[in-house]
Amino acid sequence: MAEVLLAVAGLTVRYGGIEAVSDWSLILHAGEKVALIGANGAGKSSTLKALAGVVTPAAGKVSFAGVDWQGVPAWKRARAGLTLVPEGRGIFPRMSIEENLLMGVPQNTTSSRETLAPVYERFPRLGERRGQAAGTLSGGEQQLLALGRALLTRPRVLMLDEPSMGLAPKMVEEVFAVIEEMTATGVALLLVEQNARRALKLCPRAVVLESGRTVFSGEAVECLASPQLRAAYLGD
Amino acid sequence: MATFLQQLVNGLTLGCIYALVALGYTLVYGILELINFAHGDLVMLGALLSLSLMRLFLDWGIPLPGAVALALAGAMAGCVGVGLLLERLAYRPLRQAPKLAPLITAIGLSMTLEQGAALIWGRDYLAFPDLGLSHSWVFGGIVVTAIQGVIGGGTLLLLTVLLWIIHRSSLGRAMRATAQNPVAAQLLGVDTDRSIALAFVIGAALAAVAGLMVGAYYQVGHYTMGFMLGLKAFTAAVLGGIGNLQGAVLGGLVLGLLEALGAGYLGDWTHNVFGSNYKDVFAFALLIAVLIFHPSGLLGRHAPEKV
Ligand SMILES: Nc1ncnc2c1ncn2[C@@H]1O[C@H](COP(=O)(O)OP(=O)(O)O)[C@@H](O)[C@H]1O
Ligand SMILES: [Mg+2]
Numbered sequence: 003m004a005e006v007l008l009a010v011a012g013l014t015v016r017y018g019g020i021e022a023v024s025d026w027s028l029i030l031h032a033g034e035k036v037a038l039i040g041a042n043g044a045g046k047s048s049t050l051k052a053l054a055g056v057v058t059p060a061a062g063k064v065s066f067a068g069v070d071w072q073g074v075p076a077w078k079r080a081r082a083g084l085t086l087v088p089e090g091r092g093i094f095p096r097m098s099i100e101e102n103l104l105m106g107v108p109q110n111t112t113s114s115r116e117t118l119a120p121v122y123e124r125f126p127r128l129g130e131r132r133g134q135a136a137g138t139l140s141g142g143e144q145q146l147l148a149l150g151r152a153l154l155t156r157p158r159v160l161m162l163d164e165p166s167m168g169l170a171p172k173m174v175e176e177v178f179a180v181i182e183e184m185t186a187t188g189v190a191l192l193l194v195e196q197n198a199r200r201a202l203k204l205c206p207r208a209v210v211l212e213s214g215r216t217v218f219s220g221e222a223v224e225c226l227a228s229p230q231l232r233a234a235y236l237g238d
Numbered sequence: 239m240a241t242f243l244q245q246l247v248n249g250l251t252l253g254c255i256y257a258l259v260a261l262g263y264t265l266v267y268g269i270l271e272l273i274n275f276a277h278g279d280l281v282m283l284g285a286l287l288s289l290s291l292m293r294l295f296l297d298w299g300i301p302l303p304g305a306v307a308l309a310l311a312g313a314m315a316g317c318v319g320v321g322l323l324l325e326r327l328a329y330r331p332l333r334q335a336p337k338l339a340p341l342i343t344a345i346g347l348s349m350t351l352e353q354g355a356a357l358i359w360g361r362d363y364l365a366f367p368d369l370g371l372s373h374s375w376v377f378g379g380i381v382v383t384a385i386q387g388v389i390g391g392g393t394l395l396l397l398t399v400l401l402w403i404i405h406r407s408s409l410g411r412a413m414r415a416t417a418q419n420p421v422a423a424q425l426l427g428v429d430t431d432r433s434i435a436l437a438f439v440i441g442a443a444l445a446a447v448a449g450l451m452v453g454a455y456y457q458v459g460h461y462t463m464g465f466m467l468g469l470k471a472f473t474a475a476v477l478g479g480i481g482n483l484q485g486a487v488l489g490g491l492v493l494g495l496l497e498a499l500g501a502g503y504l505g506d507w508t509h510n511v512f513g514s515n516y517k518d519v520f521a522f523a524l525l526i527a528v529l530i531f532h533p534s535g536l537l538g539r540h541a542p543e544k545v
Binding site: 054055056075076077078080081085086087088092093094095096097101104105106108109151155 | 408411412414415418419421422423424425426427428429430
């Protein structure tokens with residue numbers, strides 16, 4: 003088995019009186035792809051935010067690459083390769099597309115513009131419009147920009163929160179194709195998706211959340227075979 | 239016509255100083271949505287620090303240009319230090335607090351700085367050392383003094399450097415990203431606390447330069463001098479659209495011009511009912527008018543929150 007990259011134990015997130023994530027645990031191996039699915043309000047986003055360090059958990063231990071990350075600020079986690087593309091994409095709307103991409107280039111490497119060439123090659127539309135404000139892009143193009151930018155950060159664990167939300171079917175396909183390419187090189191993936199069927203096609207492993215707790219964890223095919231889960235999350 | 243052009247020159251000089259101070263308000267507002275009312279007092283601190291340091295260095299026998307340069311460096315270091323302390327000790331702990339808390343803190347800090355300066359420098363008006371910039375040139379009836387030239391040139395230089403930092407350097411890019419979406423910036427490895435501190439550092443450094451300029455221009459220093467200047471620069475920032483850098487510069491220049499023209503013509507227009515001593519009224523009438531009719535300012539994107 004591959005090395006354990008991310009180990010989460012007893013993660014609990016509270017907002018005032020609301021417990022959004024309860025005593026949640028996960029082991030993620032290098033190169034593994036896990037779909038995290040669940041109804042609205044199940045605690046998926048809270049889980050990812052706690053792992054990325056943008057919300058402070060009430061309890062729990064997060065170890066990433068063998069190091070304990072408790073209390074470490076989000077920006078240090080990001081630099082270490084624990085990368086979250088948040089719900090809503092996190093684009094800087096009044097900065098140009100090029101500047102948005104440069105924000106993904108690690109500070110200590112040469113921030114030369116050649117680093118961006120592969121991204122422009124893969125997404126020619128971003129290249130053509132590199133000087134334009136990112137806020138002028140369509141939702142789908144913004145998502146591609148966010149993914150391209152995340153790739154530049156050299157992620158080791160890529161966490162995506164609802165990357166296909168609000169996109170036209172054709173764009174959804176493109177986004178999933180890009181995610182597949184991004185993770186083909188051994189980057190581990192933690193994918194939150196409302197499009198559960200599509201997510202389970204991409205990820206061999208599934209975790210189902212209900213009210214902040216895991217109610218299923220196993221192979222995607224198993225999940226797809228369960229009449230109960232199909233009825234609850236796949237609309238059958 | 240000559241009077242008009244003369245007031246134009248005087249107004250632009252004043253406008254440069256307002257612009258440099260207004261940039262400090264707008265930089266911090268742009269990133270934290272905080273109005274740092276203590277910012278005007280950093281200008282006072284810059285003026286009094288450079289006044290004392292210049293006297294000291296001249297006493298040591300350092301030639302004038304060297305003494306000025308060293309005093310400016312010292313004043314900048316002092317203002318940046320105080321600006322960082324304000325951010326770290328007063329504003330950072332209140333970042334999650336309701337908006338009123340940091341605002342009241344800012345007003346308290348302003349008073350603290352003033353009274354602190356009164357303890358160090360006393361309550362008397364202090365004469366600013368002569369920088370030997372009193373010679374002047376006459377262009378077709380308009381007098382331009384050397385100090386006006388230095389203020390104009392210095393402001394241009396600083397604006398160029400500032401725009402380069404903000405728009406071309408990776409530090410500036412990180413700062414703009416922090417202003418637009420702090421969480422997304424953190425997720426890309428930006429230490430947003432450092433970006434915020436940088437806004438205070440740049441603002442304080444500009445305030446120090448403005449302090450030296452205003453001290454040298456009026457040849458006087460006083461512990462309360464930051465109050466009115468700060469309010470006017472804040473007016474300039476709101477006029478240009480608070481949070482917008484170009485707006486702060488434009489607002490500063492427009493306010494300086496309006497004030498100088500008001501001072502020059504108010505008596506004529508009102509048959510000497512109002513004299514030039516009413517020029518300050520201009521600034522605040524303008525502030526109130528902008529807040530009522532066009533709160534987003536000349537170049538602002540959206541209306542600032544009411545405070
Ligand atoms: N900032 C917040 N403040 C208060 N409650 C929140 C906050 N964010 C999320 N919640 C609550 O936490 C629960 C889980 O939300 P979330 O993690 O966004 O779920 P999901 O992403 O699965 O839809 C929900 O009940 C939601 O209302
Ligand atoms: Mg969510």
